[in-house]
Amino acid sequence: MKHKNVREVALDVLLAIDEKEAYSNLLLNQTIRSTRLPERDTGLLTELVYGTVQRRDTLDYYLQPFIKKSHKLQKWVRMLLRLSLYQMLYLDRIPDRAVIFEAVEIAKKRGHRGISSMVNGVLRAVQRDGVPSVDEIQGDVERLAVKTSHPYWLVKRWASQYGLQETEKICMANLTAPKQTARVNTVLATVDEVIAMLEEEGTEVERGELAEEAIRAKKGNLVDTKAFRNGYMTIQDESSMLVARALHPSEHERVLDSCAAPGGKSTHIAELMKRTGQVISLDVHEHKVKLIKQQAERLHLPNIAAYVLDSRQASQYFARESFDKILVDAPCSGFGVIRRKPDIKYAKNEKDLRELARLQLAILREVAPLLKRGGTIVYSTCTIDHDENEEVVAEFLRLHPEFTVDDTLSERLPEKVRPYVANGQLRLLPHYFDSDGFFIASLRKKV
Numbered sequence: 001m002k003h004k005n006v007r008e009v010a011l012d013v014l015l016a017i018d019e020k021e022a023y024s025n026l027l028l029n030q031t032i033r034s035t036r037l038p039e040r041d042t043g044l045l046t047e048l049v050y051g052t053v054q055r056r057d058t059l060d061y062y063l064q065p066f067i068k069k070s071h072k073l074q075k076w077v078r079m080l081l082r083l084s085l086y087q088m089l090y091l092d093r094i095p096d097r098a099v100i101f102e103a104v105e106i107a108k109k110r111g112h113r114g115i116s117s118m119v120n121g122v123l124r125a126v127q128r129d130g131v132p133s134v135d136e137i138q139g140d141v142e143r144l145a146v147k148t149s150h151p152y153w154l155v156k157r158w159a160s161q162y163g164l165q166e167t168e169k170i171c172m173a174n175l176t177a178p179k180q181t182a183r184v185n186t187v188l189a190t191v192d193e194v195i196a197m198l199e200e201e202g203t204e205v206e207r208g209e210l211a212e213e214a215i216r217a218k219k220g221n222l223v224d225t226k227a228f229r230n231g232y233m234t235i236q237d238e239s240s241m242l243v244a245r246a247l248h249p250s251e252h253e254r255v256l257d258s259c260a261a262p263g264g265k266s267t268h269i270a271e272l273m274k275r276t277g278q279v280i281s282l283d284v285h286e287h288k289v290k291l292i293k294q295q296a297e298r299l300h301l302p303n304i305a306a307y308v309l310d311s312r313q314a315s316q317y318f319a320r321e322s323f324d325k326i327l328v329d330a331p332c333s334g335f336g337v338i339r340r341k342p343d344i345k346y347a348k349n350e351k352d353l354r355e356l357a358r359l360q361l362a363i364l365r366e367v368a369p370l371l372k373r374g375g376t377i378v379y380s381t382c383t384i385d386h387d388e389n390e391e392v393v394a395e396f397l398r399l400h401p402e403f404t405v406d407d408t409l410s411e412r413l414p415e416k417v418r419p420y421v422a423n424g425q426l427r428l429l430p431h432y433f434d435s436d437g438f439f440i441a442s443l444r445k446k447v
């Protein structure tokens, strides 16, 4: 990809995402590292890729009247049209003629004269006639699905779980750019000290809105700082930071993190325990366990021990009632983090959700006997789907009468989120605080 310009690179990344070679965020980071794009272009590349993926279905709706034999369109040509239309409609600073010129050049290079004149024709027709209005779409759910580019089944599902108004807010929030936040490693420095370090490096930051150890980047990338490299912080969304707070580990405790990679919450727990006690971090993937170890080292946290293990076999390796606290930050559909990984919304289906719920329950059930009496399990996900959240908890409690919901959860959480806690469970939707959609349940084992 060495000699390609930013739009050609964007097209390659978009096609790879479409082929499900990798999630958008991973692929994009990888591409930024491996291509020799000038630094000023990496921001544009991110915007082009995320924007085109985020608005895919809306863009297709807009393009439809202008493409005659839509079914015959090659994948890359459709993607090029989406990418170009995205710029024409949503990016003010790029003139249409520049977008069309670039699209035609790419079409010539990748295809032949016929394709480039078709691309030129379609984009010029859109420029001349304007796109159709989504308001003409019949049916509230259908209209919202196309307007916000979410699959119909998902909008219908959320509408039945949250009502149409709240669903619209969720969908709209999913189209906004996520903020970059970091959690200060309070073992090494205070929040104010890290803010001062970053400002000295020329990175503008502010305190977070929810978590006391959170900072938000106003300008610049926190990962490219000395403070990050030296272990003073971890990139993490503010909603995620509430999980370790909910678990509330004390010094010298033994804590199990059953789904731990890449280690965001394990390291937070280890920090809250002030490097005492032990966090046992499990993950089923070997390459991911390496990431936990790397993070523990970078953050100077010797109280984490990470192992490759399927948590559904945990009871073969650990004694009954041997942990003070257990975290199950379960694999999930990720529907709370669509703005970070917009392709997720097209990749999953209802069958996946059913399978995930089964896996989530199986992990919870397997680790439950390992918890001491009087101890706490925190179950969390970065999804907002009832079946993966409230329903899993309800089923677990039905099958495990030795557990109850923990009504003290809200005392351990920041005041701002307390209105969203009920029955020992917190559900955050992405538009509440401009943070990830998240679910946290605290369950206590009876004495």
Ligand SMILES: C[S@@+](CC[C@H](N)C(=O)[O-])C[C@H]1O[C@@H](n2cnc3c(N)ncnc32)[C@H](O)[C@@H]1O
Binding pocket: 258, 259, 260, 261, 262, 263, 264, 265, 266, 282, 283, 284, 285, 288, 309, 310, 311, 312, 329, 330, 331, 332, 363, 382
């Ligand atoms: C939501 S992520 C965990 C994020 C992590 N807690 C953090 O804060 O960085 C879920 C993790 O569960 C792992 N996983 C999936 N199935 C598992 C299983 N059966 N046993 C253990 N880990 C599993 C995945 O590899 C993934 O890393």
